Amino acid sequence: MEEQLRWLVTGASSGLGAAVAEAAIARGDEVIATARDTARLDGLVGRSAGRVRAVELDLSDRAGTRAKIADIAQADIDVLVNNAGYGLMGAFEEATDEQLREAFEVNLFGSLELTRALLPGMRERSWGRIVQMSSIIGVTSGLGGAGYAAPKAALEAVSDSIAAEVAPFGIHLTIVQPGAFRTDFGGRSLRLTDQLPVYRSIVGPPRDAFVAHHGTQRGNPERAAQAILDAVLSPQPPRRLPIGPDAFGVLRAHYTARLSELDALEPTATATDYPSS
Numbered sequence: 684m685e686e687q688l689r690w691l692v693t694g695a696s697s698g699l700g701a702a703v704a705e706a707a708i709a710r711g712d713e714v715i716a717t718a719r720d721t722a723r724l725d726g727l728v729g730r731s732a733g734r735v736r737a738v739e740l741d742l743s744d745r746a747g748t749r750a751k752i753a754d755i756a757q758a759d760i761d762v763l764v765n766n767a768g769y770g771l772m773g774a775f776e777e778a779t780d781e782q783l784r785e786a787f788e789v790n791l792f793g794s795l796e797l798t799r800a801l802l803p804g805m806r807e808r809s810w811g812r813i814v815q816m817s818s819i820i821g822v823t824s825g826l827g828g829a830g831y832a833a834p835k836a837a838l839e840a841v842s843d844s845i846a847a848e849v850a851p852f853g854i855h856l857t858i859v860q861p862g863a864f865r866t867d868f869g870g871r872s873l874r875l876t877d878q879l880p881v882y883r884s885i886v887g888p889p890r891d892a893f894v895a896h897h898g899t900q901r902g903n904p905e906r907a908a909q910a911i912l913d914a915v916l917s918p919q920p921p922r923r924l925p926i927g928p929d930a931f932g933v934l935r936a937h938y939t940a941r942l943s944e945l946d947a948l949e950p951t952a953t954a955t956d957y958p959s960s
Contacts, residue, residue: 687711687712687713688707688710688712688713688761688762689712689713689714689715689758689759689760689761689762690703690704690707690712690713690714690715690760690761690762690763690764691714691715691717691755691758691760691762691763691764691797691801692704692707692714692715692716692717692764692766693717693740693742693764693765693766693767693793693794693797694717694718694766694767694768695714695716695717695718695724695727695766696716696718696719696720696723696724696727697723697866697867697871697872698766698864698866698867698868698872698904699766699816699861699864699866699904699907699908699911700716700764700766700767700816701727701904702904702905702907702908703764703766703814703908703911703912704716704727704735705727705730705905705908706905706908706909706911706912707762707912708727708730708731708734708735710912712734713734713735713736714731714734714735714736715735715736715738715755715758715760716728716735716736716737716738717737717738717739717740717767718737718739718740719739719740719741720739721737721738721739724737725737738751738755739751740752740767742767742788742789742792742793742794743785743788743789743793745788745792745793745796748793748796752796752797752800753800755797755800755801756800756801756803756804759804759808760801760804760805760811761805761808761810761811761812762811762812762813762814762915762916763797763798763801763811763812763813763814764814764816764911765793765794765797765798765813765814765815765816766814766816767789767793767794768789768790768794768816768872769786769789769790769868769872769873769874770831770868770872770873770874771783771786771830771831771873771874771875771876772827772828772830772831772873772874772875772876772890772893773827773830773875773876773877773878773882773886773890774826774827774829774876774878774879774882774885774886775829775830776879776882777876777877777878777879777882777886778829778830778876779876782830782874782876783830783833786830786831786833786834787833787834787837789834790831790834790835790838791834791835791837791838791841794815794838795838795841798813798815798845801813802849802854805849805852805853805854806849806852806854809852809853810853810854811849811852811853811854811855812854812855812856812857812915812916812920813842813845813849813854813855813856813857814856814857814859814911814915815838815839815842815856815857815858815859816859816861817835817838817839817858817859817860818831818832818835818860818861819860819861819862819925819929819930819933819934820832820835821835821836821838821839821860822836822839822860822934822937823933823934823937824836825889826885826886826889826890827886827889827890827893830876838858839858842856842858843858843922846922855915855919855920856920856922857911857914857915857920857921857922857923857924858922858923858924859911859923859924859926860923860924860925860926860930860934861902861907861925861926861927861930862902862925862926862927862928862929862930862933863896863900863901863902863927863929864900864902864903864904864907864926864927865898865899865900865901865902865903865904866900866904870897870898873894873897875890875894901927901929902926902927902929907926907927910924910926911924911926
């Protein structure tokens with residue numbers, strides 16, 4: 684794929700979103716970059732030689748974003764990168780209804796609304812790429828991860844259906860599953876629940892360790908962005924793209940444990956048919 688493409692990258696003010704936008708610009712492409720505060724996109728715009736358009740977009744405000752999404756949909760977007768999102772960490776019982784609903788709004792429904800808005804144009808052109816930024820946590824949810832893992836797991840499930848439905852139109856969807864990268868995810872973009880004393884000894888240690896790890900992650904966002912570009916612009920993009928050595932280790936251990944459990948349960952859990960006559 685050598686011709687110039689037009690990208691829409693949400694959450695492009697920092698982290699993986701910014702890195703993907705920079706990589707697309709370096710390729711010679713045009714980018715519509717979104718952020719809740721477009722001032723944070725000034726550097727990206729300044730380095731782009733007129734190839735970046737900054738758009739204010741807050742996916743937690745559905746009513747306020749509908750007109751902007753409709754406007755964006757008028758552009759011929761070739762590659763959609765649904766990157767905007769944030770982490771929510773804490774025990775499930777600690778999370779308020781408002782916290783959980785907003786997490787779903789931003790980390791799931793915002794991405795789905797943009798995907799639906801851009802699909803007609805991609806279908807008409809018989810070509811498109813959709814990148815859904817998930818996480819290994821969307822597969823391997825554990826202590827304190829319910830509020831973030833739930834919308835990401837739902838995004839993966841819905842995206843599998845979307846991918847099968849749009850493949851006949853020349854549209855490919857890739858679910859990216861990053862491990863730990865040195866971004867704002869564990870800092871500015873992380874929200875924490877108010878701790879209940881009964882969960883401090885259970886969820887407190889992994890939560891504290893996650894926060895303390897911020898800024899020391901080995902993952903390089905620029906290298907991740909290049910891996911994403913190489914994968915999604917290939918003739919046959921992968922359905923899922925784990926990123927980082929830790930992602931492969933965690934996912935492999937998770938799937939191995941699941942398969943072992945499946946094998947152990949099979950003898951009794953499959954003996955459920957009516958007796959043969």
